[in-house]
Amino acid sequence: MNNKLIVVVDYGMGNLRSVTKAAEHVAPSGCHIKISQNASDITNADAIIFPGQGAAKACMQAIKEHNLNDALLQAAQSKPFLGICMGLQVLMSHSNENNGVDCLNRIEGTVEKFQSSPEAKIPHMGWNQIHQHHDHPMWHKIPQDSRFYFVHSYYVSPTNPQMIQGTTEYANLTFASCLAEGQLFAIQAHPEKSAQAGLQLFKNFMTWPIESA
Amino acid sequence: MGLAKRIIPCLDVANGRVVKGVQFVDIRDAGDPVEVAKRYDQQGADEITFLDITASSDQRDTLIDTVAQVASQVFIPLTVGGGVRSVEDIRRLLNAGADKVSINTAAIHRPEFVKEAADRFGSQCIVVAIDAKRVSHEHEPLRWEIFTHGGRKATGIDAILWAQKMVEFGAGELLVTSMDKDGTKSGFDLELTRTIADNVTVPVIASGGVGQLNDLVEGVVDGHAQAVLAASIFHFGQHTIAEAKQAMQDAGVEVRL
Known part of the structure; x- marks a missing residue:
């Protein structure tokens, strides 16, 4: 497993520096991390990290402006793909943010808003637990119910519950904080800000080839 | 199981150095922000706040x-807070790796700045710092006003109404500092913290006055804050972050251990 190219997708939404630095911090030798906004780089990469910040509408617009729609969808079907925060939400069919936005539709389901209450402030901001549902290579060496750093006001609701790899409790509900299918793994929390647990997740991603071919 | 209350050490920086003396026995350079931040990370700090106390424009590059x-x-x-005055200031700090910026005086001069910042970068990274002081007399209903210049200059703005306005303008979090309590080591102004926390929909960080571990616990339990910020109690080796977490847990507060 030498000379693996991991592309961090830059579509102008949010700062990629922290994600890149965290991945570099734990990258095994031979693993190269490149920030790119080109569809061809996504197509040629061995693995993809797909972060994202900001509103759903702006994210989808930026993806279209950079002509990344097809390359992203293809990558999310065919190679190790790590979606982070908005990079999870825009994989869904539809988000209810910004009066409704159609998203990439890689995962069937919607994105819903939390209801605030005196006990549940919005955004859901801070360290919360992720309950791991299945044994998955991405959870390797991450203790059950570890805390990750979250900042978000919307959560994903997939049609197929089989895809749920982790759940988190907030605002009187248990929401899907991690989805996975094949080589796709997407997480609502920010592993790049989640200290040891987050760094371990990046490490797992970079050593998660699952080369069946 | 649920969201943990956060403990946030706050560091004053000037010219790229941590000032107001941090005293860890076993670190080489207590003025180095990287070493100090690493130490707090190891102790289990949930976040770190840097307050740039020089904040003059020519020293901006050093901060970045x-x-x-x-x-x-x-x-x-x-x-990162201190001297955040423009959308450009915010852009540069976020690009350098800050996750949130804290806006204080600039919001008082022009509240729309908060709106512009939140629209551009998202509410999740916009913290509004509120420096408040009690102005009600004895036997009157409690009332606080916003003060500037380290608590010396009154603005006439009611602190609770201001907090609500800032949330409406897009603040994703409020850092509430009691200027009566700041530096006194006598605990937070719990009425202030609680009144704001109970009247806004975003998380509130309590600040100003921490002298012992129980003050941190009270900020959460009685002040209804989602996070507590302190400086000297951690800097001078009086307590570690881990001890603070333990005190919180002993009091039944959920923390990240």
Whole structure:
């Protein structure tokens, strides 16, 4: 497993520096991390990290402006793909943010808003637990119910519950904080800000080839 | 199981150095923001806040470098405040690796700035710092006003109404400092913290006055804050973050251990 190219997708939404630095911090030798906004780089990469910040509408617009729609969808079907925060939400069919936005539709389901209450402030901001549902290579060496750093006001609701790899409790509900299918793994929390647990997740991603071919 | 209350050490920086003396027995350079931030990370700090106390425009580049250095080695959220006056200031800090910026005086001069910042970068990274002082007399209903210049200059703005307005304008979090309590080591102004926390929909960080571990507990339990911020109690080795977490847990508060 030498000379693996991991592309961090830059579509102008949010700062990629922290994600890149965290991945570099734990990258095994031979693993190269490149920030790119080109569809061809996504197509040629061995693995993809797909972060994202900001509103759903702006994210989808930026993806279209950079002509990344097809390359992203293809990558999310065919190679190790790590979606982070908005990079999870825009994989869904539809988000209810910004009066409704159609998203990439890689995962069937919607994105819903939390209801605030005196006990549940919005955004859901801070360290919360992720309950791991299945044994998955991405959870390797991450203790059950570890805390990750979250900042978000919307959560994903997939049609197929089989895809749920982790759940988190907030605002009187248990929401899907991690989805996975094949080589796709997407997480609502920010592993790049989640200290040891987050760094371990990046490490797992970079050593998660699952080369069946 | 649920969201943990956060403990946030706050560091004053000037010219790329931590000032107001941090005293860890076993670190080489207590003025180095990277070393200090790493130490707090190891102790289990949930976030780190840097307050740039020089904040003059020609020293801005030094601050940006400091943020970049820390953010490339410490992987917990980083908030930077002090002299944040423009959308450009925010853009540069976020690009350097800050996760949130804290806006104070600039919001008082022009509240729309908060709106512009939140629209551009998202509410999740916009913290509004509220420096408040009690102005009600004895036997009157409690009332607080916003003060500037380290608590010396009154603005006439009611603190609770201001907090609500800032949330409406897009603040994703409020850092509430009691200027009566700041530096006194006698605990937070719990009525202030609680009144704001109970009247806004976003998280509130309590600040100003921490002298002992129980003050942190009270900020959460009685002040209804989602996070507590302190400086000297941690800097001078009086307590570690881990001890603070333990005190919280002993009091039944959920924390990240």
